[in-house]
Amino acid sequence: MESPLLDATFAALSDPTRRAILARLALGEATVSELMQPFALSQPTISKHLKVLEYAGLIEGGRDAQRRPRRLRAEAMKDAADWIERFRDQWDRRFDNLDRHLATIKKET
Amino acid sequence: MESPLLDATFAALSDPTRRAILARLALGEATVSELMQPFALSQPTISKHLKVLEYAGLIEGGRDAQRRPRRLRAEAMKDAADWIERFRDQWDRRFDNLDRHLATIKKET
DNA sequence: CATCTATATAGCCATATGGCTATGGAATCA
DNA sequence: TGATTCCATAGCCATATGGCTATATAGATG
Structure with missing residues (x-):
């Protein structure tokens, strides 16, 4: 039930800067300087975001x-x-059941 | 690009208690007392979680x-x-491109 | 070696988050 | 009316988060 990694993943996705970084990385590998480029943020701030993404298992680093x-x-x-x-x-099934239920009711009347 | 609501949604999903509450609500409407029941948490704490979920637009309340x-x-x-x-x-397309690229290279050799 | 480039780390700050207890208010019920 | 039930709100606390500057480290290069 509990999943610390899932927690970390959703938390990582909750920041727009980090989502933008992921979108950039979906195009291919990039260095910190490259990732920094689109933002008005300091380099250490970007490094911190990268650490969060790495902790969530969403990225990995090479050298x-x-x-x-x-x-x-x-x-x-x-x-x-x-x-x-x-x-x-699960949600959809619920509506399926409701549909069936309503159909049943309709039939009965 | 930016989306405060998306931020709030992912943030809301990053807590296991809140995910459990959502899973419960997927089965149907429930009161605060009912939602509280599975957890070893105080009632105000649950209410706070509900507020977060509501702020993210994930739930709504009736009376x-x-x-x-x-x-x-x-x-x-x-x-x-x-x-x-x-x-x-986007990610998949990237691999498609990579595949095509590799295929091209192979052809050329 | 000296320096420059690329990145990480440390430490500070303000705000947000997740928990609690105490209290308040609205409906119900005796 | 008075008590009880269901829930919200206020306020406290510890920790996490997202930003910054300053500094350290590693590799390249003159």
Whole structure:
């Protein structure tokens, strides 16, 4: 039931800067300087965001000389998507049941 | 690009208690006392969680005498699901491109 | 070696979050 | 009316979060 990683994933997704970073990384690997570029934020602030994303398992880092290029890890994202999907299934079934129930009532009258 | 509601939705989903409450509400309307029942948490704490969920647009409240039954609103959840899905599309396309690229390279050798 | 580039880390600050207790208010019920 | 039930609100506390500046470290380069 409980899932600290899922907690961390949703929390990571709750910030617009981090979502933008993920969107950028969906296009391919990028260095910190590159990721920093679109934002009016300091470099340490970006590094902090990257740490949050890494903690959530959403990205991982490599190394290329002084650079620490980040790339996506899609699995954590999938866990989040799965939770919502399972939720939606349950929700949909509920309406199916309601539909059947209403149909039954209609039949009975 | 920015979306305060999406921020709020993901933030709301990042807490296990709130996800459990949503799962319960997927089964149908429930009062605060009913929602409280599975948890070792005080009533005001549950009310606070409900407020967070309501702020995120994930639930809404009705009234029945002293009771304040809550029910789901699926739309906000859908926004979150949509964001992830659009993300995944982009991500998948990237691999498609990579596949094509590799195929091209292979052809050329 | 000296320096420059790329990034991380430390530490500060203000605000948000998640828990609690205490209290208040509205309906119901005796 | 008075007590009880259901819930909200206020206020406190500890910790987390998101921003910053200043500084440290690692690798490249003159």
